[in-house]
Amino acid sequence: MLTWLVNPVPTRRLGWARLVIGTAAALRALVALPVLLRLSDPEVVKAPNFAWMPQPSVVIAFVLVALWLVSAVLFATGWMNQVWGYVLFACLVFMLALDLQTYSNHLYLMALLVLFATLAGSAPGFKFGTADVSVPRWPILLMCLQVSIVYFFAAVTKINDAFLSGATLAGVLNGGVLTLPDALRTPAFMSSLALVAIVTELSLALGFWISRFRMPLWFVGAGFHLSMVALMADTAEIAVFAMLMFAVYPLYDVVHPRPAESSTEY
Amino acid sequence: MAGFLLAVFLGVQLSVPTVLVIRGDERSQRFGWQMFSKGSPATEFTVVLGSGEEVTVTPGDVLARPRGDLPLIELIPPHLCATFNGAVRILWEGDSREC
Numbered sequence: 237m238l239t240w241l242v243n244p245v246p247t248r249r250l251g252w253a254r255l256v257i258g259t260a261a262a263l264r265a266l267v268a269l270p271v272l273l274r275l276s277d278p279e280v281v282k283a284p285n286f287a288w289m290p291q292p293s294v295v296i297a298f299v300l301v302a303l304w305l306v307s308a309v310l311f312a313t314g315w316m317n318q319v320w321g322y323v324l325f326a327c328l329v330f331m332l333a334l335d336l337q338t339y340s341n342h343l344y345l346m347a348l349l350v351l352f353a354t355l356a357g358s359a360p361g362f363k364f365g366t367a368d369v370s371v372p373r374w375p376i377l378l379m380c381l382q383v384s385i386v387y388f389f390a391a392v393t394k395i396n397d398a399f400l401s402g403a404t405l406a407g408v409l410n411g412g413v414l415t416l417p418d419a420l421r422t423p424a425f426m427s428s429l430a431l432v433a434i435v436t437e438l439s440l441a442l443g444f445w446i447s448r449f450r451m452p453l454w455f456v457g458a459g460f461h462l463s464m465v466a467l468m469a470d471t472a473e474i475a476v477f478a479m480l481m482f483a484v485y486p487l488y489d490v491v492h493p494r495p496a497e498s499s500t501e502y
Numbered sequence: 503m504a505g506f507l508l509a510v511f512l513g514v515q516l517s518v519p520t521v522l523v524i525r526g527d528e529r530s531q532r533f534g535w536q537m538f539s540k541g542s543p544a545t546e547f548t549v550v551l552g553s554g555e556e557v558t559v560t561p562g563d564v565l566a567r568p569r570g571d572l573p574l575i576e577l578i579p580p581h582l583c584a585t586f587n588g589a590v591r592i593l594w595e596g597d598s599r600e601c
Binding site: 242336389393408 | 507508522536
């Protein structure tokens with residue numbers, strides 16, 4: 237088992253993941269700026285996680301977002317990955333810790349994926365003109381496990397009366413780029429949609445570990461996340477979440493290659 | 503090192519969300535991957551001023567970012583008492599707090 241964990245695997249797909257995660261982190265920095273600026277307003281509620289954390293201010297907002305943005309872009313390029321990866325991780329942890337209002341599940345997921353990709357040494361993967369090298373399997377395994385755990389608990393926690401009735405979903409599917417027609421906002425349809433969401437998330441959580449289901453699930457996951465991006469408010473943040481999940485999809489093939497791929501370069 | 507980190511990771515990432523699921527809190531909780539599984543409460547607060555005038559405040563008016571996992575009752579009434587000039591009482595959903 238331990239040998240399997242440290243066995244070297246090619247990094248080309250990890251490099252792609254790094255590129256997508258870094259880009260998502262850069263976009264998320266821009267989403268964070270208005271929240272941080274509003275938090276610095278004295279008329280706005282402060283809910284610090286720790287008493288010793290600095291009081292939110294305009295200076296902190298701009299410094300944090302600037303550092304976050306620069307480190308995200310450099311992380312994406314793979315340049316000095318072992319420095320910028322940890323700087324980006326520190327920015328994300330600071331944001332998560334600053335205030336109850338600056339937490340988000342997407343940000344928490346992003347911080348963990350950046351940490352694991354940095355631990356994996358994702359820098360060598362996918363850089364034009366450079367040779368691919370191998371890295372240990374275990375940090376890539378952690379990234380895949382993390383995505384499966386997110387899908388699994390997202391599904392399990394939806395198994396409650398309010399969600400299954402469709403009421404929660406009817407509230408969530410509002411304010412997006414596309415509007416769900418009123419004709420479809422019936423209890424029966426919303427309840428069916430709620431069930432589909434749970435089954436889809438459970439399928440994505442478990443199915444990626446079965447190699448023959450993996451390719452069809454790419455399409456299922458793409459449809460699922462794109463519909464969320466289209467129908468839900470906070471479009472940019474939902475799109476960033478989708479990018480994080482998509483970034484990891486190809487890594488399941490690295491951790492557990494499909495039979496046709498086990499002897500090919502990826 | 504790899505085995506230890508994997509064990510710690512699985513321990514935290516499986517136990518924390520599981521405990522939160524078992525606890526079954528009314529509002530969603532952080533670190534539990536409870537994504538869009540529970541609605542955000544649409545609580546409105548009424549600030550009663552010394553003059554008897556009443557002002558309605560929504561969470562969106564005073565929060566940097568309303569979220570379903572925020573303890574609104576713990577956060578908003580004390581804030582309104584501290585920042586609303588002349589506030590004597592805050593009312594919400596059949597409950598109240600004297601300033």
